[in-house]
Amino acid sequence: MADAALLSPRDPAWTEALDRVRHDIYHIPEYVRLDAGLTGATPVAYRYDEAGRVFLLPLLLRPVPGTDLQDAISPYGYPGPVGSADAAFWSRATATMTEVLCTEGVVTAFARLHPLLPGCREVLAGSGTVVQHGETVSIDLTLGPDELWSQTHRSHRNQINKAKRAGVEIVFDDWDLFDDWIGTYHATMRRVGATDFYFFGADHFHRLRAAVDKHVHLAVATLDGQVLGGNLFFEYAGMMHTHLQSTADGPIHYADKLLYHEVRMWGRARNNHIYHLGGGVGGTADSLFRYKSQFAAGRQRFHTWRVITDRGNYEKLSGPPTPESMTGRFPPYR
Structure with missing residues (x-):
């Protein structure tokens, strides 16, 4: 049996899921709740369980101006999805996420992937659009x-x-x-x-x-x-x-x-074991990236993941999705 839910930071199921998978500070409920307070967003985590495996993605839910809809975005930093290493499992987890978010009136989801933590990026590309922005710099400690x-x-x-x-x-x-x-x-x-x-x-x-x-x-x-x-x-x-x-x-x-x-x-x-300096502004190879790159040889690719969770309402807001709208500023109605 599979189970999927949106969790509040107070729900112990959030921390329990993290106890079972490799994760970072950007995934813990205390950090996500604090970041949500900067914009008045609602902090949640999408959790999917199946046969002892778990998938978790922290999100901030924001009202879409002029509507009764919401969209979802990552907290500041690198809180991409984490979970048990199984591509088929990730595929089911992400498909169910789209359904759960749509039921909650969420039109789109945007997540920054974690450059240091492995994930099934090819699965994410199959359930949305993955955009590579450039590289980040890390120091091997x-x-x-x-x-x-x-x-x-x-x-x-x-x-x-x-x-x-x-x-x-x-x-x-x-x-x-x-x-x-x-x-x-x-x-x-x-x-x-x-x-x-x-x-x-x-x-x-x-x-x-x-x-x-x-x-x-x-x-x-x-x-x-x-x-x-x-x-x-x-x-x-x-x-x-x-x-x-x-x-x-x-x-x-x-x-x-x-x-x-x-x-x-x-x-x-x-x-x-590693000190991550980040990259340039927006993931570009700008002067900030070059400055950081002169401290160490470590490089990781930085990606974002964009998902349309309610196509009908997305098209009312932005028209049919195009390659340009999915790889540019997302969501385009913002």
Whole structure:
């Protein structure tokens, strides 16, 4: 017998499913609930069970303006589907997901796939559209310090050494510096012209720390008592992810390079096996990607998955689906 449901973060079946499959911090209910609060969305997880196997996908349900419909999107980060490794099982799980979401008035679903966790991507392509956006960068923390250093581009190595000679220090988990770091984050967002969404308030950051507790860490770069920037990062099940990195306005003495270097050494010392830096904006091979790529040789492909769960209402909103509408901005009615 198969069973499928949409779970709330309070439902113990969500955590129980995660106990049975390899997953990351982006899948836990505390993280998904916090992320939903940024936009007023409803946090849920689609769970499918069959013969001792389980499939789970966290989603945020959002009202479609001007209608009584909803659509679904991933939380921020990489919370793609996770589940028992069986292509036929995934096929049944995804087909049933379409039915369940349609019954709940959900028109489309959009999910960011996890670059580090294996999944049945060919099955997802059969039940929707999978789009490859580019590559992400990762650091193999099982390598020795000399190999990690040799994989670092010579310009980054030179600037890391300059930061050390200038007296820049990296402090870990001194939460008395959290508000100062938040100030550097907002300064960074102003410099890059970020949209309003990315100007997370201090209250959000403090709720994030409370929600995921021991899995979030803060590395802060200081010089003569001044905060130059920092790296807010996750550590979960041997995987590390930079969540947000920032630098203050003014001279920073290459503190950004030293931050990445010291965070990877910290992670290696704690027996983590991979540090995921992410990619460029929108998964493109832009200057941000090139900057990250000069820290390590690890590369993973980044994909998104797009599904029409209610074709009739989708066509009322956007017309018949086309290859362009399925691979471009999705859903197109947004």
